[in-house]
Amino acid sequence: MRIRSWNGWLSLLSVFLLLSLWWLSTALNWVNPLFVPSPQKVWGAFVDICREGYKGSPLASHIGESLKRLALAFFLAIVTAIPLGLASGYSPKVRALIDPLIEFYRPLPPLAYYTLLVLWLGIGDASKIALLFLAAFAPLYIAVVAGVARIPRDRILAARSLGASRGKAFLYVIFPSCLPDIFTGIRTAMGMTYTTLVAAEMVAAVSGMGWMVLDASKFLRSDVIFVGILLMGLIAVLLDLLVRWLAKTQVPWNGKE
């Protein structure tokens, strides 16, 4: 217990150092205030946006819109990437079939194919969610496949000898064995979706945190950009803490086998 809270202080310290650096560099004019506004100014913009919203929508709806898109995309990624990843880790045939496609699309920059998505899915939320989904899918899939690869072969054999069909072994052994990897994959994928948020909200959005940042950058509103970035970062950190907490409570045996 003592060690833990001590480490908590360390984390606070490093956040504090960063904030001081920011404050110092603006106070001493090390950076162009046009691009790095002072903390006070950012706070002012934040209060403003809280009170009056940004460009017609209240702050809550910007956050809500983005989270809705993220959540939907992420949900889709989880229900597809995990089973597919497990399947293609487990069966070389499935792997041979779907791996080339995933390997090919995976490295493609979203900005390069977004227009195609717009063409197919329109300018509504569908194309945005599709883009976010594609961003989340690949890292999750890869993490899961790698997770399957590292399961001790004997564990699967033991399950089979206990009467597990291939399908049941999949569900009852492969899946729980991969949980640590799945959690890592979820964390990476969550980061990846998040980083695509701005790109996704580039097209025909009028709300969302990504759009807010993008729009502000067009009009050199660096204080709003910072509000957006800080908000996105904080929300992401909270989500990440949630996943980490889940990982810790769900996989108590990790590292102790």
Next chain:
Amino acid sequence: MRIRSWNGWLSLLSVFLLLSLWWLSTALNWVNPLFVPSPQKVWGAFVDICREGYKGSPLASHIGESLKRLALAFFLAIVTAIPLGLASGYSPKVRALIDPLIEFYRPLPPLAYYTLLVLWLGIGDASKIALLFLAAFAPLYIAVVAGVARIPRDRILAARSLGASRGKAFLYVIFPSCLPDIFTGIRTAMGMTYTTLVAAEMVAAVSGMGWMVLDASKFLRSDVIFVGILLMGLIAVLLDLLVRWLAKTQVPWNGKE
């Protein structure tokens, strides 16, 4: 051996199916040729670009420029993310110090902070490489931290009892134990860097595959876009195969412990 080549055929089959779908959908006019050009047209554009280059630079230099940026960024990511990840997986104190910063920047969309990078590093390659580096760093770091978390505690204790100092245990036990995770991380990070390529080459580039795609999209040259995308995809797949091959030969014990 027989199983392997059989799976190779499956992979070829799935690629072939995809290509046929493409060909069919353009031949039967299912999609607008303005956005999805026919394979013939893309091939024509490819031959053209091979022969005459694109906008003043030969194809090889576009590829070369992009690969140079990717390689540099990736190299930087490897030499920083792996040691830092190992260190923060191993020592809760290091973790407490640097994790908040990484967790915070990690989910930030590159498009949101690229402006800041340009402001600090100028419009040359430095800002592009920095952006790519940041994209690669986070997934690699996370994979490595997760890898350390799963090392059996007894293995580290055994090394310490054999006289390994904390530093040596780090180098000789923690690092090799994490190799499977490092390889997964490298694969994810490589994908992530790659997807950032277009964003990175958006500002003040006159060469690079990402720039080529972006430039072509401005002039609605969908054939060139497809050439760029296919090229990027193929090169990425080749790089990925290399990493996978390395992983296989370097970590023969994976899944057999």
Next chain:
Amino acid sequence: MRAIGLTESYDASPSTEDGERLVSIEEVSLVYGRGKKEKEVLRNVSLELREREFVCVLGASGCGKTSLLRLIAGYEQPSSGRVRVLGREKAEPRPEVGVVFQHANLFPWLSIRRNAEFGLRMQGVGRAERRERAEEAVRRVGLGDAEDKLPFELSGGMKQRAAIARTLAASPRIILMDEPFGALDAITRENLQQQLRRLWLASRQAIFFITHDVDEALLLATRVVVLGGSPGSVAVDAPNPLYSEEESTAELRKRQEYGKLREQLVESLKHA
């Protein structure tokens, strides 16, 4: 196949030829690895396992006992020769063939009781019944107190016992056990030997039992197999003259021929 000692000296061997032939291994050899790393581990091994048999397998460390067990379990395919298990040509993992691994190999995310339930769950046994049977099995190996623990919270011997419980709870027709009592103290071991013997006497499953303990082999086996050589092959395959359904192991140990037989077996191990 040399059958020194045992068969030559004793003919008061119990006949087990009447049981159905459950496993038959014919001229099997097994090669691990490929190319430079190629290594022949078993050569020309033939063996049978019949209903109601309790075969104890002995042999030097690394001679191929586990590999033989894995062939029967269907975990490895023979490089040449045939392995028939329960009438099927291609050996595959299956619920009729239970395996206790040399390393416990439990599912780390399941409690001991749920590890023991696993086989029954896979076979679709209802919740209440499988829970009861699993608890029974866990209690039998002496882990009643620890049934809610996760494997990483167990000691080495407890893990091994949990693995035994897991396999026995699923009541397979053939049980393959790879040094199941290796990590147990003398008292617990004797206790479990009795349990296993009683279980087997009641159900007449076929048991393939790898052990390093010569006494254990003599006290439990209806037939003793000694593997030896490199690549491994069957050096001894003979009925255990000491085998008796009636006498307890304690009584058996006191029989006159016990000491001599033991020495013979150790000799044959030395020369295998």
Next chain:
Amino acid sequence: MRAIGLTESYDASPSTEDGERLVSIEEVSLVYGRGKKEKEVLRNVSLELREREFVCVLGASGCGKTSLLRLIAGYEQPSSGRVRVLGREKAEPRPEVGVVFQHANLFPWLSIRRNAEFGLRMQGVGRAERRERAEEAVRRVGLGDAEDKLPFELSGGMKQRAAIARTLAASPRIILMDEPFGALDAITRENLQQQLRRLWLASRQAIFFITHDVDEALLLATRVVVLGGSPGSVAVDAPNPLYSEEESTAELRKRQEYGKLREQLVESLKHA
């Protein structure tokens, strides 16, 4: 601490009180887990390990033998009481204290030889010398042929021997061994027992040796410790009256008192 049997009946015990005290455990208790999962594993254990001692520890499965070893090795910290190792108050993993784990716990990416070299490498021994010493250790445990294999290519017993070689090659002052011969056949086991005895006689390291084999304990130990109860505590801690530097284990086994002593020890195990 009851000291039934052994000390009462025999006083021809070798004196080991003269050696330096290397390990001293005082009133130690150990609790695993927290809150609801809290479990006291050891209570009020006191023990010493002196130079030139060969202490064999017996006890029922799950009684806390491994936990005790881990305390000495510095892998766990006592919940109360003191553990002093080589004069230091806080036990920490260190090269003077070698550990052979119950599960082999080899480094999976290193060949057997390089596993054996590991300790020497960490201690900065030059390439040629460490290679020689590692090869010597690997040969001594009978793995000369397999020295270039990776751990996953080994059989269970071979892994265990490799782990022994790894620890011995580093020549620590105190050796803690957790059922090191558990997965070995009788022949290999006897061979290694001899080796270990000879090594120990030559160097006079202190050995803390957990075993389930009563014979092994009687043949090797200068002192026998029996753990028992739950939470575990020391039930017997007595010099081994059979101990003799001169006689070989085969001779010892033939001594008259052997049988009786063995029975006594088994009895005390039962009641511990």
Next chain:
Amino acid sequence: NDHSESGSLPKEVTIGYQVIPNAELLVKAQGLAEKKFPDVKINWKQFDSGRDVNTAVAAGSVDLGLAGSVPVSIGISNKLPYEVYFLHDIIGEAESLAVRDSANIKSAKDLVGKKVATPFGSTSHFSLLSALKLEGVDPAQVTILDLQPQDILAAWQRKDIDAAFVWNPTLAKLTQDGGGIIVTAQELSEKGAITADVGVVRTKFAEDYPDFVKQYVGVLDEAVKLYRDKPEEAAKALAPLLSTDEADALAQTKQLVWLTSKEQQDAKYLGSKPEESGFAKVLKETGQFLADQKLIEAVPELKDYQAAIYQESLNP
């Protein structure tokens, strides 16, 4: 850049250009600047948006840049350290409001309740809002969407949008695909809502190397002259940079108004004295307009805009 040689030519200069068929692109295509300044290393950097040019100038990474009048107005409002030295073109028909024929839109008034797309923060964005204002339409009654040109085309194909204010080549594709033009930037500029592509120079650079700026303007004039004399030759040089053929390039150039520096001395444009610069007013009005639309915070005084016009290098 070597500041010690104040007054003479720099050793190296970085020009941020955009692919717009105007005099600067012709200068690049023909290598006129390299010819004129054999001893100066000229780095051409391509930009895609005025936003990035603003950043690059602030970072000191480019010396001369090209951006639309809207981003420049935003930049000056935010006190970016640069000045306008040249108008590369006045946007004519190159940026227009295309409407779908089937949508039954005759004038900007009919846009009420429709979906109109335009790239936000661009000159087209400004023109669209101006068109609405001139017709007395409240922008809140129109669904204005932020789309990049290629996405506008995709949305158009799907019939997701009814109209778009955008530039070429997307504009041409829209009209080919069942679209008609109802308002052009040309018409808007005649009514006072001028949009232009503006040359800006880093203030420090202009102070250090006035000669270079002056001579570079001369080169631009040369290009304008070349275009006026031999438009086909100019179009031929521009075509590959525009990823199109010669005829189309010619048509595209005609949709922009190229002006010589002499013509720009007119009070309507940059003017010859700070206080009589018509373009400073345009920038101020643009800024005011954006502020009214709540797109930016506040605008400075007219004199701040006037101070940001650099007339010194306009050749008499």
